[in-house]
Amino acid sequence: MKQKLLSLYVQIILDKRFIxxxxxxxxxxxxxxxxxxxxxxxxxLxxxxxxxxxxxxxxxxxxxxKVEFRFYLCQSLSGDYTPQPGMLADYALADCAALANEFGVPFLDVGTTPAVEYRRALLDFLGEEHDEKDFSETFIKALSAYWRGDPEGVARIVGRAQAELSxxxxxxxxxxxxxRKMGxxxxxxxxxxxEWYWGVDRLHYLIERFDQQGLNRYKEPTPELASLQQAMQSKMPVxxxxxxxxxxxxxxxYSFRSPYAYLALERTYEIADAFGLKLEVKPVLPMVMRGLKVPKPKLLYIVNDANREAERLEVPFGKVADxxxxxxxxxIAAFYYAKSEGSEREFLxxxxxxxxxxxxxxATDEGMEIVADRSGLFWPxxxxxLEKEEWRAWAQANREALTEAGLWGVPSFLIGDxxxxxxxxxxxxxRKIEDMCHDGEGIIV
Known part of the structure; x- marks a missing residue:
């Protein structure tokens, strides 16, 4: 009963009319x-x-x-909200370097590392400036100097050295x-x-809301944002x-509990098909079942975010059974069997x-039988x-391979390096796969 009530609640809050x-x-x-x-x-920072x-x-x-932007100097929540902080920090640096390169945004172009030696001094300076009217401009300049690896630029912002401020x-x-209070x-x-929006990846949703309310003072797309959206267009080789x-x-x-993995599934097959690659889907148990907790506020954000992403991708979504x-x-046991029958794609x-x-x-036979029928698998x-246990060693090996690659979440993708x-x-x-081909054939359009 609890599961059904939760499913009904999620269905209501994700309904377009409710939103x-x-x-x-x-x-x-x-x-x-x-x-x-x-x-x-x-x-x-x-x-x-x-x-x-x-x-x-x-x-x-x-x-x-017509919109007031209030900037807050902050730090992400730790503990259960950040299950692998070291791995996340390493991946974030590599990911943002790749994104900046694609977007044409200066990133560690002055120095090879952020100006970490000025981190505390810069935090104290920003703390003192926090209530000033031009704090947003100051914060943006500070972030730019820090992440371009410009210690001299940071020093000019900070000014004279001083003791740490409590x-x-x-x-x-x-x-x-x-x-945390805001959710x-x-x-x-x-x-x-x-509603919440994370990073440059979700900025366009916020802009769309503003434009729907007629708030763009120039009544035309912002060039920088238009180029950002153009850069993030997924294109396939002819x-x-x-x-x-x-x-x-x-x-x-892949995790069968992850809405993001589900949203990526069909698109990943399309990419593999377009390049003529073999796609190997490697399931892992959900994070919670791997000893990594996912707090309720995080789950709530994920399901709401996945809902708008599903609408953008035109993927059916909204009625969820955890x-x-x-x-x-x-x-995973059923997928292990489906692989042996050549029906893994259909089953997934x-x-x-x-x-x-x-x-x-x-989790019920009634539910799994429906999936079996749609996959072309013989239910008996x-x-x-489903009673066999061979899949456990396979799932564990997949988890270990994922960790070895420096990743822990799904969906994750590996090809070569x-x-x-x-x-x-x-x-x-x-784009990375196209770069690996790099001979100009099958040009992406």
Missing amino acids: TLRRSLIEFRRKLTFKKRVVSVFLQ DDPYSYLLSYYLEHVITRYK ETNVLLGQNQLLL HYNCATMHYAG TKPVKAASLPPLEMY SLGNGAERC LAAGQAIFAEAIDV DLKEA VAIWGQDRDWLLA
Whole structure:
């Protein structure tokens, strides 16, 4: 009963009519109380995603003068919210370097490392400037100098050296508490009228809301944002590049509980097909079943974010039956069997749609039989395969391989030396594969 009620609750909050009604009520209340439109921006000095976001926010602020942007010097929540902090820091640096290169954003172009020796002094300086009217401009300049690896630039911003200020720690704690009270856990985030947006990847959703309200003072797209969206367009080769035949298989690490993995599934198959690559899907148990906790606020953000991504990708989504526990284990066991029958693609797509678009409980025989029928699998044989345990060693080996690659979340993609995490990096994955072919055949258009 609890599972069904949770599924119903998720279905309601993800319904487009509910979202539209909630937005209308929030806007009505804002007008009734004569309040400004406010975007709360939480940025972290030593977070490269915060820097990339700030680079584009500078242009957004200029265009949308009717919106007040309040910047907060903050730090992401730790503990259960950041299960692998060391791995995340390493991956974030590599990911942002790749993104900056694709976007044409200066990143570690003055020095090879961020100006870490000035980190504390810069934090104290920003803490003192936090309540000034031009704090957003100051913060953006500080992030730029820090992440371009420009110690001289940072020194000019900071001025004379001084002892550490205890007030800075208090401010960071207060802003972190505000971040948590408002319902999020991560920096490089923006909150507007009840909804959250993370990084440059979700900035376009916020801009779309502004444009729908007629807030763009120039009544035309912002060039920098238009080029950002153009850079993140996923494009496929017209013909299969000859050199792609010599590439290793494309590996996709997948969890049957992850909505992001489900959203990436069909697109990943399309990429593999376009390049003529073999796609090897390697399932792992959900993070919670691997000893990595996922707090409820994080889950709530993920499901809401996945919902708008599903709409953008035109993937069925919204009626969700959580497969945590027995459901996830049965799916891996069933997939292990489906591979032996040559029906892995059909099973993955059928299981994903059942779990995330139809709220079918795959922990039950009734639910799994529906998936089997849609996959072209003989239910009695699949039911027998569910009792076997061979899949456990396979799933564990997949987990170890994922960790060895410096990753822990799904969906993750490996091909050769390229390791990419996230369903919204499909465009980057396709571009990296094209670079590996690099002979000009099958040009992406």
